[in-house]
Amino acid sequence: MMAGPDRVVIVGESVAGITAARELRTRGYTGRLVVLGNDPHGSYARPALSKSVLKDLTVDISAPVAYDDLDLNVVRRAATHLDLAERKVSTEDGDAHPFDAAIIATGATPRRLAEPSQRGELVLRTLDDAQALHRRLDEATSTIVIGAGFLGMEVPSACASKGVDVTVVDVVPPLRRLFGPFLSWHVARLATAHGVRYVKASGSVRLLGQPVAGIILDGGATLTADVVVSCVGDVPAAAWLGGTGIADQLGVPVDSRCATPIPGVFAAGDVTYLRSGGYLPNPTTTVARRRPFWCNAVAQGKVVAASVLGEPADTVPFDDYFWTELFGVHVKVAGPLLLDGDPGQVDGSIEDGDALLRWDHPDGRVTAVAFGRRIAVSRLRALASSTAD
Numbered sequence: 468m469m470a471g472p473d474r475v476v477i478v479g480e481s482v483a484g485i486t487a488a489r490e491l492r493t494r495g496y497t498g499r500l501v502v503l504g505n506d507p508h509g510s511y512a513r514p515a516l517s518k519s520v521l522k523d524l525t526v527d528i529s530a531p532v533a534y535d536d537l538d539l540n541v542v543r544r545a546a547t548h549l550d551l552a553e554r555k556v557s558t559e560d561g562d563a564h565p566f567d568a569a570i571i572a573t574g575a576t577p578r579r580l581a582e583p584s585q586r587g588e589l590v591l592r593t594l595d596d597a598q599a600l601h602r603r604l605d606e607a608t609s610t611i612v613i614g615a616g617f618l619g620m621e622v623p624s625a626c627a628s629k630g631v632d633v634t635v636v637d638v639v640p641p642l643r644r645l646f647g648p649f650l651s652w653h654v655a656r657l658a659t660a661h662g663v664r665y666v667k668a669s670g671s672v673r674l675l676g677q678p679v680a681g682i683i684l685d686g687g688a689t690l691t692a693d694v695v696v697s698c699v700g701d702v703p704a705a706a707w708l709g710g711t712g713i714a715d716q717l718g719v720p721v722d723s724r725c726a727t728p729i730p731g732v733f734a735a736g737d738v739t740y741l742r743s744g745g746y747l748p749n750p751t752t753t754v755a756r757r758r759p760f761w762c763n764a765v766a767q768g769k770v771v772a773a774s775v776l777g778e779p780a781d782t783v784p785f786d787d788y789f790w791t792e793l794f795g796v797h798v799k800v801a802g803p804l805l806l807d808g809d810p811g812q813v814d815g816s817i818e819d820g821d822a823l824l825r826w827d828h829p830d831g832r833v834t835a836v837a838f839g840r841r842i843a844v845s846r847l848r849a850l851a852s853s854t855a856d
């Protein structure tokens with residue numbers, strides 16, 4: 468006998484939404500399953516946009532989120548409204564999709580710097596963005612990347628591999644906010660070795676030109692380039708939830724079951740954050756924040772499906788595993804960030820791009836980092852968690 472609702476609507480055709488759909492079917496859900504998506508290319512692996520598509524337009528990036536084998540009703544229309552009273556999701560074409568359970572998995576959209584009328588700001592979130600940036604880089608000799616986070620360092624990696632001159636601008640050194648000072652220093656060293664210039668801004672940067680052809684630094688100095696890319700973070704894609712009270716500025720708060728306070732309404736992936744009154748990995752040390760990483764979206768996709776069916780989940784509703792590729796070096800991180808000070812243990816040589824690093828946090832948790840070291844993700848995870856308590 469099937470457990471759970473008869474009509475499930477998932478909003479968001481990407482890794483969180485498709486993982487939820489797969490898990491629902493795996494758990495035996497046989498009812499109606501509608502997936503709403505607003506990307507004309509459907510579902511694909513976003514991490515490959517910066518690592519592969521910028522270098523090769525022909526690469527197929529759909530496999531990790533393929534769903535041909537699933538019984539889904541996919542509707543490529545943007546959700547425009549969540550009606551809690553009528554329990555339906557409206558789409559841009561005026562249709563309404565009734566639900567017994569709804570899963571919000573709309574991810575995030577890039578933060579932008581352009582003035583409302585300013586044209587030509589490039590960002591990187593979708594396949595269209597990546598293809599457009601690829602083509603611009605093919606014709607460019609110089610690029611400015613604003614923001615030195617993980618995306619803001621992956622784009623220069625692609626530029627360097629294409630022989631495009633690149634300048635990265637931020638108020639803090641590369642990856643300092645995410646990784647802390649030690650790894651930041653080594654990433655900066657790697658970037659410099661690949662010809663990437665870093666300009667430290669003293670305050671906010673504005674875009675220059677119509678269309679955009681450079682930037683204006685805080686003190687008024689200008690820099691120009693053929694291509695300007697903003698990699699200045701993202702915001703939860705929650706505007707369509709306006710009027711419901713389900714989302715706030717940080718995103719959609721959920722509890723340990725990926726449930727919102729509204730019965731039958733759940734959320735997963737980049738659009739969410741775990742609320743402190745619900746479940747945080749470590750309530751004494753962890754602040755509420757979004758975890759905009761692939762594995763977190765997978766974990767939450769699985770948890771949310773179990774919760775929709777009223778069943779216990781097989782996993783916790785968060786995953787801090789993260790990876791990036793910088794100038795040919797694969798960096799894998801298992802365990803909490805930020806990483807204060809130097810690592811407690813270093814095995815190998817970070818200078819040679821072959822090191823296993825370990826940070827012991829004051830609260831007993833452990834972060835393990837493979838910096839160019841080839842290691843199975845499961846082994847890295849075990850190193851991070853084995854002494855976590």
Ligand SMILES: Cc1cc2nc3c(=O)[nH]c(=O)nc-3n(C[C@H](O)[C@H](O)[C@H](O)COP(=O)(O)OP(=O)(O)OC[C@H]3O[C@@H](n4cnc5c(N)ncnc54)[C@H](O)[C@@H]3O)c2cc1C
Binds near residue numbers: 504515516544573
């Ligand atoms: C270039 C890039 C590189 C990345 N690299 C890494 C990496 O190396 N490692 C890592 O861990 N993470 C990486 N990430 C982050 C990772 O891709 C995200 O954490 C993950 O995609 C989040 O999945 P999601 O399903 O929650 O949201 P998303 O992937 O953002 O998907 C949300 C979906 O909802 C759709 N949608 C939005 N609004 C609506 C609406 N109103 N109606 C219908 N559909 C809607 C969107 O079109 C989209 O398909 C990267 C992200 C980017 C952009």
